Amino acid sequence: MSAQVLGVFAHVDTTVDAILRLKAGGYRDLTVYTPVPVHEILDTLEVERPLSRVRLFTLVGGLSGTTLGFFLTIYSALRFGQVTGGKPIVSIPPYVVIAFELTILLGGLATLLGMLVLGRIPRLTPSAAYDPRFTRDKFGVAVACALGQVQSVRDILAATGAEEVRS
Amino acid sequence: MGVVALILAAGIVAWTAQIWWGMGMAGKRTPEMWAMYITTFVFWIGIGHAGTLISAILYLFRARWRTSIYRGAEAMTVFAVMTAGLFPLIHAGRMWFAYWLLPYPNQRYLWPNFRSPLVWDVFAISTYLTISVVFFSVGLFPDIAALRDMSTGWKKRIYSILALGWEGSDSQWRHYQRAYGLLASLATPLVLSVHSVVSWDFAMALVPGWHSTLFAPFFVDGAIFSGFAMVLVLIIPMRHFFRLQPYLTDRHLDAMAKLILVTSLVLTYFYVCEAFTAWYSGEHFEKASMFARATRQYAWAFWLQYFCNSLVPLVLFRKRARTHTPTLYVVSLFVLVGMWFERFNIIVPGLAHDFYPYTWGTYVPTVTDTTIIIASFAWFFILFLAFIRVLPSVSIVEVKETLAAPFKTPRAGH
Numbered sequence A: 001m002s003a004q005v006l007g008v009f010a011h012v013d014t015t016v017d018a019i020l021r022l023k024a025g026g027y028r029d030l031t032v033y034t035p036v037p038v039h040e041i042l043d044t045l046e047v048e049r050p051l052s053r054v055r056l057f058t059l060v061g062g063l064s065g066t067t068l069g070f071f072l073t074i075y076s077a078l079r080f081g082q083v084t085g086g087k088p089i090v091s092i093p094p095y096v097v098i099a100f101e102l103t104i105l106l107g108g109l110a111t112l113l114g115m116l117v118l119g120r121i122p123r124l125t126p127s128a129a130y131d132p133r134f135t136r137d138k139f140g141v142a143v144a145c146a147l148g149q150v151q152s153v154r155d156i157l158a159a160t161g162a163e164e165v166r167s
Numbered sequence B: 001m002g003v004v005a006l007i008l009a010a011g012i013v014a015w016t017a018q019i020w021w022g023m024g025m026a027g028k029r030t031p032e033m034w035a036m037y038i039t040t041f042v043f044w045i046g047i048g049h050a051g052t053l054i055s056a057i058l059y060l061f062r063a064r065w066r067t068s069i070y071r072g073a074e075a076m077t078v079f080a081v082m083t084a085g086l087f088p089l090i091h092a093g094r095m096w097f098a099y100w101l102l103p104y105p106n107q108r109y110l111w112p113n114f115r116s117p118l119v120w121d122v123f124a125i126s127t128y129l130t131i132s133v134v135f136f137s138v139g140l141f142p143d144i145a146a147l148r149d150m151s152t153g154w155k156k157r158i159y160s161i162l163a164l165g166w167e168g169s170d171s172q173w174r175h176y177q178r179a180y181g182l183l184a185s186l187a188t189p190l191v192l193s194v195h196s197v198v199s200w201d202f203a204m205a206l207v208p209g210w211h212s213t214l215f216a217p218f219f220v221d222g223a224i225f226s227g228f229a230m231v232l233v234l235i236i237p238m239r240h241f242f243r244l245q246p247y248l249t250d251r252h253l254d255a256m257a258k259l260i261l262v263t264s265l266v267l268t269y270f271y272v273c274e275a276f277t278a279w280y281s282g283e284h285f286e287k288a289s290m291f292a293r294a295t296r297q298y299a300w301a302f303w304l305q306y307f308c309n310s311l312v313p314l315v316l317f318r319k320r321a322r323t324h325t326p327t328l329y330v331v332s333l334f335v336l337v338g339m340w341f342e343r344f345n346i347i348v349p350g351l352a353h354d355f356y357p358y359t360w361g362t363y364v365p366t367v368t369d370t371t372i373i374i375a376s377f378a379w380f381f382i383l384f385l386a387f388i389r390v391l392p393s394v395s396i397v398e399v400k401e402t403l404a405a406p407f408k409t410p411r412a413g414h
Helices: A012-024 A039-046 A054-080 A092-118 A147-159 B002-021 B036-060 B070-092 B095-101 B117-150 B153-163 B170-203 B215-241 B250-280 B284-295 B299-317 B319-323 B325-352 B367-390 B396-402
Strands: A002-009 A030-033 A139-146 A164-166
Touching: A002 A012, A002 A147, A012 A030, A012 A039, A012 A139, A012 A147, A030 A039, A030 B170, A039 B170, A054 A092, A054 B170, A092 B117, A092 B170, A139 A147, A147 A164, B002 B367, B036 B070, B036 B117, B036 B170, B036 B215, B036 B325, B036 B367, B070 B095, B070 B117, B070 B215, B070 B367, B095 B117, B117 B153, B117 B170, B117 B396, B170 B215, B170 B325, B215 B250, B215 B325, B250 B284, B250 B299, B250 B319, B250 B325, B284 B299, B284 B325, B299 B319, B299 B325, B319 B325
Parallel strands: none
Antiparallel strands: A002 A139, A002 A164, A030 A139
Protein backbone atom coordinates (compact mmCIF):
# COMPACT_ATOMS: atom_id res chain seq x y z
CA MET A 1 0.00 0.00 0.00
CA SER A 2 1.21 3.47 -0.74
CA ALA A 3 0.15 6.79 0.70
CA GLN A 4 0.58 10.41 -0.15
CA VAL A 5 1.64 13.20 2.16
CA LEU A 6 1.25 16.85 1.26
CA GLY A 7 3.05 19.77 2.78
CA VAL A 8 1.92 23.33 2.07
CA PHE A 9 4.63 25.99 2.14
CA ALA A 10 4.59 29.77 1.96
CA HIS A 11 8.20 30.36 0.99
CA VAL A 12 10.55 29.30 -1.76
CA ASP A 13 13.53 28.59 0.46
CA THR A 14 11.58 26.38 2.87
CA THR A 15 10.15 24.47 -0.10
CA VAL A 16 13.61 23.92 -1.58
CA ASP A 17 14.88 22.84 1.83
CA ALA A 18 12.06 20.31 2.14
CA ILE A 19 12.75 18.92 -1.33
CA LEU A 20 16.45 18.51 -0.57
CA ARG A 21 15.80 16.80 2.75
CA LEU A 22 13.19 14.49 1.26
CA LYS A 23 15.60 13.51 -1.48
CA ALA A 24 18.31 12.90 1.08
CA GLY A 25 15.84 10.70 2.94
CA GLY A 26 15.42 8.61 -0.19
CA TYR A 27 12.00 9.87 -1.30
CA ARG A 28 12.09 10.21 -5.07
CA ASP A 29 8.44 10.40 -6.04
CA LEU A 30 7.82 14.11 -5.44
CA THR A 31 5.30 16.42 -7.09
CA VAL A 32 5.77 20.10 -6.41
CA TYR A 33 2.99 22.59 -7.10
CA THR A 34 3.88 26.24 -7.65
CA PRO A 35 1.78 29.24 -8.75
CA VAL A 36 4.53 30.40 -11.14
CA PRO A 37 7.60 28.62 -12.48
CA VAL A 38 10.23 29.20 -9.78
CA HIS A 39 13.68 28.39 -11.08
CA GLU A 40 15.11 27.57 -7.63
CA ILE A 41 12.51 24.83 -7.17
CA LEU A 42 12.60 23.53 -10.74
CA ASP A 43 16.41 23.45 -10.71
CA THR A 44 16.44 21.47 -7.47
CA LEU A 45 14.09 18.93 -8.99
CA GLU A 46 15.69 18.82 -12.41
CA VAL A 47 19.15 17.78 -11.26
CA GLU A 48 18.47 14.15 -12.07
CA ARG A 49 15.81 14.56 -14.76
CA PRO A 50 16.47 14.75 -18.49
CA LEU A 51 15.62 17.95 -20.38
CA SER A 52 11.98 18.28 -21.36
CA ARG A 53 11.22 16.14 -24.39
CA VAL A 54 8.89 18.76 -25.86
CA ARG A 55 11.71 19.77 -28.20
CA LEU A 56 11.66 16.31 -29.74
CA PHE A 57 8.00 16.81 -30.63
CA THR A 58 8.86 20.18 -32.18
CA LEU A 59 11.67 18.69 -34.24
CA VAL A 60 9.59 15.81 -35.56
CA GLY A 61 6.61 18.11 -36.23
CA GLY A 62 8.77 20.67 -38.03
CA LEU A 63 10.52 18.12 -40.21
CA SER A 64 7.22 16.45 -41.11
CA GLY A 65 5.96 19.91 -42.10
CA THR A 66 8.92 20.50 -44.42
CA THR A 67 8.51 17.08 -45.99
CA LEU A 68 4.77 17.48 -46.37
CA GLY A 69 5.23 20.93 -47.94
CA PHE A 70 7.61 19.69 -50.60
CA PHE A 71 5.66 16.49 -51.15
CA LEU A 72 2.35 18.30 -51.58
CA THR A 73 3.69 20.85 -54.03
CA ILE A 74 5.88 18.54 -56.09
CA TYR A 75 3.33 15.72 -56.16
CA SER A 76 0.45 17.95 -57.21
CA ALA A 77 2.56 19.74 -59.82
CA LEU A 78 3.54 16.38 -61.32
CA ARG A 79 -0.04 15.11 -61.21
CA PHE A 80 -1.32 18.22 -62.91
CA GLY A 81 1.64 18.65 -65.25
CA GLN A 82 0.71 22.10 -66.48
CA VAL A 83 3.32 24.65 -67.43
CA THR A 84 2.46 28.14 -66.18
CA GLY A 85 4.49 31.27 -66.76
CA GLY A 86 7.13 29.33 -68.67
CA LYS A 87 8.46 27.88 -65.42
CA PRO A 88 9.52 24.27 -64.88
CA ILE A 89 6.75 21.95 -63.66
CA VAL A 90 8.64 21.41 -60.43
CA SER A 91 9.86 24.88 -59.54
CA ILE A 92 11.48 24.70 -56.13
CA PRO A 93 11.79 28.39 -55.07
CA PRO A 94 8.04 29.04 -54.69
CA TYR A 95 7.59 25.67 -53.00
CA VAL A 96 10.03 26.73 -50.30
CA VAL A 97 7.41 29.21 -49.10
CA ILE A 98 4.81 26.46 -48.67
CA ALA A 99 7.32 24.11 -47.05
CA PHE A 100 8.41 26.86 -44.66
CA GLU A 101 4.86 27.69 -43.59
CA LEU A 102 4.02 24.03 -43.05
CA THR A 103 7.23 23.55 -41.04
CA ILE A 104 6.12 26.27 -38.65
CA LEU A 105 2.52 25.06 -38.60
CA LEU A 106 3.21 21.43 -37.82
CA GLY A 107 6.16 22.32 -35.57
CA GLY A 108 3.92 24.59 -33.50
CA LEU A 109 1.06 22.12 -33.29
CA ALA A 110 3.45 19.33 -32.32
CA THR A 111 4.91 21.56 -29.60
CA LEU A 112 1.44 22.08 -28.18
CA LEU A 113 0.78 18.36 -28.39
CA GLY A 114 4.09 17.65 -26.66
CA MET A 115 3.28 20.01 -23.84
CA LEU A 116 -0.14 18.44 -23.35
CA VAL A 117 1.00 14.83 -23.58
CA LEU A 118 4.09 15.20 -21.39
CA GLY A 119 2.36 17.44 -18.85
CA ARG A 120 -0.57 14.96 -18.66
CA ILE A 121 -3.10 17.59 -19.74
CA PRO A 122 -6.07 17.67 -20.11
CA ARG A 123 -6.99 15.91 -16.90
CA LEU A 124 -10.62 15.50 -16.01
CA THR A 125 -10.34 15.27 -12.23
CA PRO A 126 -7.82 17.12 -10.08
CA SER A 127 -5.08 14.97 -8.59
CA ALA A 128 -5.57 13.99 -4.95
CA ALA A 129 -2.92 16.32 -3.57
CA TYR A 130 -4.04 19.42 -5.48
CA ASP A 131 -5.18 22.47 -3.57
CA PRO A 132 -6.62 25.67 -5.12
CA ARG A 133 -4.14 27.75 -3.13
CA PHE A 134 -1.37 26.45 -5.40
CA THR A 135 -2.40 28.71 -8.25
CA ARG A 136 -2.44 31.66 -5.90
CA ASP A 137 0.49 32.03 -3.51
CA LYS A 138 1.32 28.71 -1.88
CA PHE A 139 3.75 25.95 -2.74
CA GLY A 140 2.84 22.31 -2.32
CA VAL A 141 5.13 19.31 -1.97
CA ALA A 142 3.35 15.98 -2.46
CA VAL A 143 5.31 12.88 -1.53
CA ALA A 144 4.30 9.37 -2.52
CA CYS A 145 5.60 6.89 -0.01
CA ALA A 146 4.86 3.57 1.63
CA LEU A 147 2.29 3.53 4.42
CA GLY A 148 4.93 2.87 7.03
CA GLN A 149 6.92 5.94 6.01
CA VAL A 150 4.09 8.46 6.40
CA GLN A 151 5.16 9.60 9.84
CA SER A 152 8.77 10.20 8.86
CA VAL A 153 7.69 12.22 5.78
CA ARG A 154 5.34 14.26 7.95
CA ASP A 155 8.20 14.95 10.32
CA ILE A 156 10.50 16.16 7.53
CA LEU A 157 7.79 18.43 6.10
CA ALA A 158 6.93 19.87 9.51
CA ALA A 159 10.59 20.35 10.41
CA THR A 160 11.30 22.31 7.24
CA GLY A 161 8.54 24.77 7.98
CA ALA A 162 5.39 23.52 6.24
CA GLU A 163 2.35 25.57 7.21
CA GLU A 164 0.16 22.55 6.93
CA VAL A 165 0.82 18.83 6.54
CA ARG A 166 -1.82 16.35 5.55
CA SER A 167 -1.97 12.80 4.35
CA MET B 1 -20.96 47.92 -27.01
CA GLY B 2 -24.48 48.51 -28.37
CA VAL B 3 -23.24 51.03 -30.93
CA VAL B 4 -20.46 48.71 -31.97
CA ALA B 5 -22.93 45.84 -32.40
CA LEU B 6 -25.17 48.08 -34.53
CA ILE B 7 -22.27 48.98 -36.83
CA LEU B 8 -21.44 45.30 -37.15
CA ALA B 9 -25.07 44.56 -38.05
CA ALA B 10 -24.93 47.26 -40.75
CA GLY B 11 -21.81 45.59 -42.12
CA ILE B 12 -23.53 42.22 -42.28
CA VAL B 13 -26.45 43.79 -44.17
CA ALA B 14 -23.99 45.40 -46.60
CA TRP B 15 -22.21 42.10 -47.14
CA THR B 16 -25.50 40.33 -47.77
CA ALA B 17 -26.40 43.02 -50.31
CA GLN B 18 -23.05 42.55 -52.01
CA ILE B 19 -23.55 38.81 -52.23
CA TRP B 20 -27.07 39.31 -53.58
CA TRP B 21 -26.38 41.99 -56.18
CA GLY B 22 -22.77 41.27 -56.99
CA MET B 23 -19.33 42.81 -56.68
CA GLY B 24 -20.36 46.00 -58.49
CA MET B 25 -21.82 47.01 -55.14
CA ALA B 26 -18.24 47.33 -53.87
CA GLY B 27 -17.27 49.74 -56.63
CA LYS B 28 -15.18 47.18 -58.48
CA ARG B 29 -14.70 48.16 -62.11
CA THR B 30 -11.80 47.21 -64.36
CA PRO B 31 -8.96 47.98 -63.75
CA GLU B 32 -9.69 48.45 -60.05
CA MET B 33 -10.35 44.82 -59.19
CA TRP B 34 -8.46 45.11 -55.93
CA ALA B 35 -9.56 48.05 -53.85
CA MET B 36 -10.47 48.81 -50.28
CA TYR B 37 -11.03 45.19 -49.22
CA ILE B 38 -7.47 44.19 -49.96
CA THR B 39 -6.26 47.47 -48.46
CA THR B 40 -8.08 46.64 -45.24
CA PHE B 41 -6.93 43.02 -45.35
CA VAL B 42 -3.29 44.09 -45.47
CA PHE B 43 -3.98 46.70 -42.80
CA TRP B 44 -5.40 44.13 -40.34
CA ILE B 45 -2.68 41.59 -40.98
CA GLY B 46 -0.19 44.35 -40.25
CA ILE B 47 -1.94 45.19 -37.00
CA GLY B 48 -1.49 41.62 -35.87
CA HIS B 49 2.27 41.76 -36.21
CA ALA B 50 3.01 43.97 -33.23
CA GLY B 51 1.28 41.44 -30.98
CA THR B 52 3.54 38.60 -32.06
CA LEU B 53 6.54 40.89 -31.95
CA ILE B 54 5.79 41.78 -28.33
CA SER B 55 4.90 38.27 -27.24
CA ALA B 56 7.50 36.23 -29.12
CA ILE B 57 10.43 38.40 -30.16
CA LEU B 58 10.61 40.42 -26.96
CA TYR B 59 10.26 37.16 -25.02
CA LEU B 60 13.31 35.74 -26.77
CA PHE B 61 15.21 38.96 -26.06
CA ARG B 62 14.09 38.71 -22.40
CA ALA B 63 12.65 42.23 -22.45
CA ARG B 64 10.95 42.28 -19.08
CA TRP B 65 8.71 45.23 -19.91
CA ARG B 66 6.67 43.08 -22.26
CA THR B 67 5.13 41.20 -19.31
CA SER B 68 2.17 43.45 -18.63
CA ILE B 69 1.28 44.26 -22.23
CA TYR B 70 1.84 41.03 -24.06
CA ARG B 71 -1.49 39.39 -23.25
CA GLY B 72 -3.49 42.31 -24.63
CA ALA B 73 -1.20 42.50 -27.64
CA GLU B 74 -1.51 38.78 -28.31
CA ALA B 75 -5.29 38.95 -28.14
CA MET B 76 -5.10 41.84 -30.56
CA THR B 77 -3.07 39.67 -32.95
CA VAL B 78 -5.57 36.83 -32.88
CA PHE B 79 -8.56 39.13 -33.42
CA ALA B 80 -6.79 41.22 -36.07
CA VAL B 81 -5.91 38.12 -38.07
CA MET B 82 -9.47 36.85 -37.67
CA THR B 83 -10.72 40.16 -39.03
CA ALA B 84 -8.18 40.16 -41.85
CA GLY B 85 -9.13 36.61 -42.79
CA LEU B 86 -12.64 37.74 -43.61
CA PHE B 87 -11.52 40.14 -46.31
CA PRO B 88 -10.24 37.76 -48.96
CA LEU B 89 -13.60 35.96 -48.56
CA ILE B 90 -15.61 39.17 -48.84
CA HIS B 91 -13.40 40.28 -51.71
CA ALA B 92 -13.70 36.99 -53.57
CA GLY B 93 -17.45 37.46 -53.90
CA ARG B 94 -18.55 33.86 -54.03
CA MET B 95 -16.89 32.96 -50.79
CA TRP B 96 -18.55 29.56 -50.69
CA PHE B 97 -15.92 28.45 -53.21
CA ALA B 98 -13.07 29.49 -50.93
CA TYR B 99 -12.33 25.86 -50.12
CA TRP B 100 -11.02 25.48 -53.66
CA LEU B 101 -7.83 27.03 -52.36
CA LEU B 102 -7.17 24.09 -50.08
CA PRO B 103 -5.05 21.31 -51.50
CA TYR B 104 -6.68 17.91 -51.19
CA PRO B 105 -7.43 15.16 -53.70
CA ASN B 106 -10.83 16.13 -55.06
CA GLN B 107 -13.33 15.08 -57.70
CA ARG B 108 -12.57 18.25 -59.66
CA TYR B 109 -9.09 16.82 -60.37
CA LEU B 110 -7.71 20.25 -59.60
CA TRP B 111 -4.78 21.32 -57.46
CA PRO B 112 -4.02 24.89 -56.42
CA ASN B 113 -1.19 26.55 -58.31
CA PHE B 114 1.57 26.60 -55.72
CA ARG B 115 3.51 29.06 -57.81
CA SER B 116 0.91 31.73 -57.12
CA PRO B 117 1.58 34.15 -54.27
CA LEU B 118 -2.15 34.11 -53.52
CA VAL B 119 -1.87 30.44 -52.55
CA TRP B 120 1.23 31.22 -50.45
CA ASP B 121 -0.94 33.77 -48.73
CA VAL B 122 -3.55 31.15 -47.84
CA PHE B 123 -0.83 29.06 -46.20
CA ALA B 124 0.86 31.99 -44.50
CA ILE B 125 -2.31 33.48 -43.06
CA SER B 126 -3.81 30.22 -41.87
CA THR B 127 -0.50 29.19 -40.29
CA TYR B 128 -0.23 32.59 -38.66
CA LEU B 129 -3.75 32.39 -37.26
CA THR B 130 -3.24 28.85 -35.95
CA ILE B 131 0.12 29.55 -34.33
CA SER B 132 -1.12 32.81 -32.81
CA VAL B 133 -4.10 31.02 -31.29
CA VAL B 134 -1.85 28.23 -29.97
CA PHE B 135 0.64 30.68 -28.48
CA PHE B 136 -2.15 32.76 -26.97
CA SER B 137 -3.88 29.78 -25.37
CA VAL B 138 -0.68 28.18 -24.06
CA GLY B 139 0.03 31.42 -22.21
CA LEU B 140 -3.53 31.42 -20.90
CA PHE B 141 -3.71 27.92 -19.33
CA PRO B 142 -2.06 28.79 -15.98
CA ASP B 143 -4.01 32.05 -15.77
CA ILE B 144 -7.33 30.37 -16.41
CA ALA B 145 -6.43 27.80 -13.76
CA ALA B 146 -5.89 30.69 -11.32
CA LEU B 147 -9.28 32.12 -12.30
CA ARG B 148 -10.88 28.70 -11.88
CA ASP B 149 -9.57 28.43 -8.33
CA MET B 150 -10.84 31.90 -7.44
CA SER B 151 -14.32 31.71 -8.95
CA THR B 152 -17.49 29.88 -7.97
CA GLY B 153 -20.63 28.47 -9.63
CA TRP B 154 -21.04 28.29 -13.39
CA LYS B 155 -18.02 30.51 -13.98
CA LYS B 156 -15.88 27.96 -12.17
CA ARG B 157 -17.27 25.23 -14.38
CA ILE B 158 -16.43 27.10 -17.59
CA TYR B 159 -12.95 28.06 -16.41
CA SER B 160 -12.38 24.46 -15.29
CA ILE B 161 -13.03 23.22 -18.81
CA LEU B 162 -10.84 25.93 -20.37
CA ALA B 163 -7.96 25.35 -17.94
CA LEU B 164 -7.77 21.70 -19.09
CA GLY B 165 -6.97 20.63 -15.54
CA TRP B 166 -3.82 22.71 -15.19
CA GLU B 167 -2.36 22.29 -11.71
CA GLY B 168 1.03 23.94 -11.86
CA SER B 169 2.94 20.80 -10.94
CA ASP B 170 6.67 20.80 -11.55
CA SER B 171 6.46 18.54 -14.58
CA GLN B 172 3.74 20.71 -16.13
CA TRP B 173 5.84 23.84 -15.65
CA ARG B 174 8.93 22.13 -17.01
CA HIS B 175 7.25 21.18 -20.28
CA TYR B 176 5.30 24.42 -20.37
CA GLN B 177 8.42 26.56 -20.21
CA ARG B 178 10.16 24.54 -22.88
CA ALA B 179 7.08 24.62 -25.12
CA TYR B 180 6.62 28.36 -24.64
CA GLY B 181 10.21 29.07 -25.62
CA LEU B 182 9.94 26.84 -28.68
CA LEU B 183 6.67 28.43 -29.77
CA ALA B 184 8.25 31.86 -29.42
CA SER B 185 11.15 30.75 -31.61
CA LEU B 186 8.73 29.37 -34.21
CA ALA B 187 6.53 32.47 -34.15
CA THR B 188 9.46 34.84 -34.72
CA PRO B 189 10.41 33.75 -38.24
CA LEU B 190 6.72 33.20 -38.96
CA VAL B 191 5.73 36.77 -38.26
CA LEU B 192 8.47 38.09 -40.52
CA SER B 193 7.48 35.67 -43.26
CA VAL B 194 3.76 36.40 -43.14
CA HIS B 195 3.94 40.02 -44.10
CA SER B 196 6.67 39.26 -46.63
CA VAL B 197 4.30 36.79 -48.26
CA VAL B 198 1.50 39.36 -48.15
CA SER B 199 3.82 41.86 -49.83
CA TRP B 200 4.61 39.32 -52.56
CA ASP B 201 0.93 39.34 -53.48
CA PHE B 202 1.89 42.65 -55.02
CA ALA B 203 5.61 42.39 -55.65
CA MET B 204 5.27 39.24 -57.79
CA ALA B 205 2.96 41.08 -60.19
CA LEU B 206 4.33 43.22 -62.98
CA VAL B 207 2.21 46.27 -62.17
CA PRO B 208 4.39 49.40 -61.98
CA GLY B 209 4.73 50.54 -58.38
CA TRP B 210 4.23 46.96 -57.16
CA HIS B 211 7.05 45.03 -58.79
CA SER B 212 9.75 45.73 -56.25
CA THR B 213 12.16 43.70 -54.14
CA LEU B 214 11.83 46.35 -51.45
CA PHE B 215 8.31 45.29 -50.60
CA ALA B 216 8.97 42.54 -48.04
CA PRO B 217 10.96 44.58 -45.49
CA PHE B 218 8.87 47.63 -46.32
CA PHE B 219 5.66 45.78 -45.43
CA VAL B 220 7.08 44.14 -42.32
CA ASP B 221 8.28 47.46 -40.95
CA GLY B 222 4.97 49.14 -41.74
CA ALA B 223 3.14 46.28 -40.07
CA ILE B 224 5.07 46.62 -36.84
CA PHE B 225 4.66 50.39 -36.96
CA SER B 226 0.87 50.26 -37.31
CA GLY B 227 0.61 47.35 -34.88
CA PHE B 228 2.28 49.28 -32.11
CA ALA B 229 -0.03 52.20 -32.76
CA MET B 230 -3.00 49.85 -32.39
CA VAL B 231 -1.57 48.43 -29.15
CA LEU B 232 -1.43 51.96 -27.77
CA VAL B 233 -4.94 52.73 -28.97
CA LEU B 234 -6.17 49.68 -27.07
CA ILE B 235 -4.11 49.81 -23.89
CA ILE B 236 -4.25 53.54 -23.14
CA PRO B 237 -8.01 53.45 -22.45
CA MET B 238 -7.64 50.05 -20.75
CA ARG B 239 -5.01 51.46 -18.42
CA HIS B 240 -7.19 54.46 -17.69
CA PHE B 241 -10.50 52.70 -17.07
CA PHE B 242 -9.19 49.66 -15.20
CA ARG B 243 -6.61 51.73 -13.28
CA LEU B 244 -3.76 49.57 -14.52
CA GLN B 245 -1.17 52.34 -14.08
CA PRO B 246 0.90 50.24 -11.63
CA TYR B 247 1.25 47.53 -14.31
CA LEU B 248 1.22 49.59 -17.48
CA THR B 249 3.63 52.25 -16.39
CA ASP B 250 5.02 55.28 -18.21
CA ARG B 251 8.06 53.14 -18.95
CA HIS B 252 5.93 50.84 -21.12
CA LEU B 253 4.43 53.73 -23.03
CA ASP B 254 7.87 55.24 -23.47
CA ALA B 255 9.30 51.98 -24.81
CA MET B 256 6.45 51.55 -27.29
CA ALA B 257 6.62 55.17 -28.39
CA LYS B 258 10.32 54.68 -29.10
CA LEU B 259 9.53 51.62 -31.21
CA ILE B 260 6.93 53.61 -33.15
CA LEU B 261 9.49 56.33 -33.72
CA VAL B 262 12.16 53.92 -34.94
CA THR B 263 9.80 52.08 -37.28
CA SER B 264 8.53 55.43 -38.56
CA LEU B 265 12.06 56.53 -39.43
CA VAL B 266 12.76 53.22 -41.16
CA LEU B 267 9.51 53.56 -43.06
CA THR B 268 10.41 57.07 -44.18
CA TYR B 269 13.70 55.69 -45.45
CA PHE B 270 11.76 53.09 -47.46
CA TYR B 271 9.50 55.81 -48.88
CA VAL B 272 12.55 57.72 -50.03
CA CYS B 273 14.05 54.55 -51.51
CA GLU B 274 10.82 53.80 -53.33
CA ALA B 275 10.70 57.23 -54.96
CA PHE B 276 14.43 57.24 -55.63
CA THR B 277 14.35 53.80 -57.23
CA ALA B 278 11.44 54.81 -59.45
CA TRP B 279 13.44 57.80 -60.68
CA TYR B 280 16.88 56.18 -60.83
CA SER B 281 15.68 53.05 -62.63
CA GLY B 282 14.89 55.18 -65.64
CA GLU B 283 11.96 52.84 -66.19
CA HIS B 284 9.30 54.84 -67.94
CA PHE B 285 6.25 53.13 -66.43
CA GLU B 286 7.69 53.08 -62.95
CA LYS B 287 8.36 56.80 -63.08
CA ALA B 288 4.95 57.51 -64.57
CA SER B 289 3.22 55.46 -61.87
CA MET B 290 5.07 57.24 -59.08
CA PHE B 291 4.37 60.63 -60.64
CA ALA B 292 0.69 59.81 -61.07
CA ARG B 293 0.40 58.75 -57.46
CA ALA B 294 1.88 62.03 -56.24
CA THR B 295 -0.03 64.36 -58.54
CA ARG B 296 -3.21 62.82 -59.91
CA GLN B 297 -6.61 61.95 -58.47
CA TYR B 298 -5.23 60.17 -55.40
CA ALA B 299 -2.55 62.76 -54.60
CA TRP B 300 -4.35 63.79 -51.41
CA ALA B 301 -4.08 60.23 -50.06
CA PHE B 302 -0.41 60.07 -51.07
CA TRP B 303 0.53 63.23 -49.17
CA LEU B 304 -1.70 62.30 -46.24
CA GLN B 305 0.28 59.08 -45.88
CA TYR B 306 3.58 60.98 -45.74
CA PHE B 307 2.16 63.43 -43.24
CA CYS B 308 0.77 60.75 -40.90
CA ASN B 309 3.61 58.24 -41.11
CA SER B 310 6.71 60.34 -41.54
CA LEU B 311 5.96 63.74 -39.99
CA VAL B 312 3.54 63.25 -37.09
CA PRO B 313 5.58 60.52 -35.30
CA LEU B 314 8.56 62.90 -35.14
CA VAL B 315 6.78 64.45 -32.15
CA LEU B 316 7.92 61.37 -30.23
CA PHE B 317 11.50 62.62 -30.24
CA ARG B 318 10.45 64.65 -27.19
CA LYS B 319 10.49 62.62 -24.00
CA ARG B 320 7.44 64.42 -22.66
CA ALA B 321 5.38 63.43 -25.67
CA ARG B 322 6.31 59.76 -25.19
CA THR B 323 4.73 59.60 -21.76
CA HIS B 324 1.88 62.07 -22.28
CA THR B 325 -1.07 59.76 -22.98
CA PRO B 326 -3.32 62.16 -24.98
CA THR B 327 -0.41 63.00 -27.32
CA LEU B 328 0.48 59.34 -27.71
CA TYR B 329 -3.13 58.50 -28.43
CA VAL B 330 -3.48 61.14 -31.12
CA VAL B 331 -0.17 60.16 -32.73
CA SER B 332 -1.28 56.51 -32.75
CA LEU B 333 -4.55 57.41 -34.46
CA PHE B 334 -2.65 59.37 -37.10
CA VAL B 335 -0.37 56.39 -37.61
CA LEU B 336 -3.34 54.06 -38.10
CA VAL B 337 -4.92 56.40 -40.62
CA GLY B 338 -1.58 56.86 -42.36
CA MET B 339 -0.88 53.15 -42.56
CA TRP B 340 -4.32 52.37 -43.93
CA PHE B 341 -3.73 54.96 -46.62
CA GLU B 342 -0.29 53.59 -47.35
CA ARG B 343 -1.83 50.29 -48.40
CA PHE B 344 -4.54 52.16 -50.26
CA ASN B 345 -1.84 54.14 -52.10
CA ILE B 346 -0.08 50.99 -53.17
CA ILE B 347 -3.16 49.15 -54.35
CA VAL B 348 -5.62 51.65 -55.80
CA PRO B 349 -3.46 54.24 -57.59
CA GLY B 350 -1.14 51.40 -58.65
CA LEU B 351 -3.97 49.69 -60.53
CA ALA B 352 -5.47 52.99 -61.66
CA HIS B 353 -2.41 53.87 -63.69
CA ASP B 354 -0.58 50.97 -65.26
CA PHE B 355 1.01 50.50 -68.68
CA TYR B 356 -1.73 51.39 -71.05
CA PRO B 357 -3.68 54.71 -70.94
CA TYR B 358 -6.78 52.97 -72.32
CA THR B 359 -7.04 50.88 -69.14
CA TRP B 360 -6.55 53.71 -66.69
CA GLY B 361 -9.44 54.20 -64.32
CA THR B 362 -10.61 55.68 -61.08
CA TYR B 363 -12.03 53.79 -58.19
CA VAL B 364 -14.72 55.47 -56.09
CA PRO B 365 -15.70 53.95 -52.74
CA THR B 366 -19.33 52.91 -52.36
CA VAL B 367 -21.64 52.78 -49.36
CA THR B 368 -21.43 48.98 -49.37
CA ASP B 369 -17.68 48.56 -49.14
CA THR B 370 -17.24 51.51 -46.77
CA THR B 371 -19.85 50.04 -44.42
CA ILE B 372 -18.21 46.62 -44.51
CA ILE B 373 -14.83 48.14 -43.72
CA ILE B 374 -16.15 50.21 -40.82
CA ALA B 375 -17.96 47.12 -39.58
CA SER B 376 -14.67 45.21 -39.57
CA PHE B 377 -13.46 47.62 -36.88
CA ALA B 378 -16.68 46.95 -34.95
CA TRP B 379 -16.09 43.19 -35.24
CA PHE B 380 -12.54 43.60 -33.99
CA PHE B 381 -13.57 45.76 -31.04
CA ILE B 382 -16.42 43.45 -30.06
CA LEU B 383 -13.96 40.55 -29.89
CA PHE B 384 -11.47 42.61 -27.95
CA LEU B 385 -14.03 43.97 -25.47
CA ALA B 386 -15.39 40.47 -24.90
CA PHE B 387 -11.84 39.28 -24.26
CA ILE B 388 -11.05 41.88 -21.59
CA ARG B 389 -14.39 41.09 -19.97
CA VAL B 390 -13.87 37.35 -19.49
CA LEU B 391 -10.13 36.63 -19.60
CA PRO B 392 -7.20 38.21 -17.79
CA SER B 393 -5.96 41.03 -20.02
CA VAL B 394 -2.71 41.22 -18.08
CA SER B 395 -0.89 37.92 -17.58
CA ILE B 396 -1.34 36.88 -13.94
CA VAL B 397 1.49 34.38 -13.93
CA GLU B 398 4.08 36.57 -15.61
CA VAL B 399 3.31 39.57 -13.41
CA LYS B 400 3.69 37.34 -10.34
CA GLU B 401 6.98 36.12 -11.76
CA THR B 402 8.35 39.66 -11.91
CA LEU B 403 7.52 40.20 -8.24
CA ALA B 404 10.13 39.00 -5.79
CA ALA B 405 9.54 35.35 -4.87
CA PRO B 406 8.70 34.95 -1.16
CA PHE B 407 11.72 33.91 0.88
CA LYS B 408 11.73 33.35 4.62
CA THR B 409 15.35 34.34 5.02
CA PRO B 410 16.06 37.21 2.61
CA ARG B 411 18.81 36.44 0.14
CA ALA B 412 21.75 38.74 -0.36
CA GLY B 413 22.39 40.30 -3.71
CA HIS B 414 19.68 38.62 -5.73
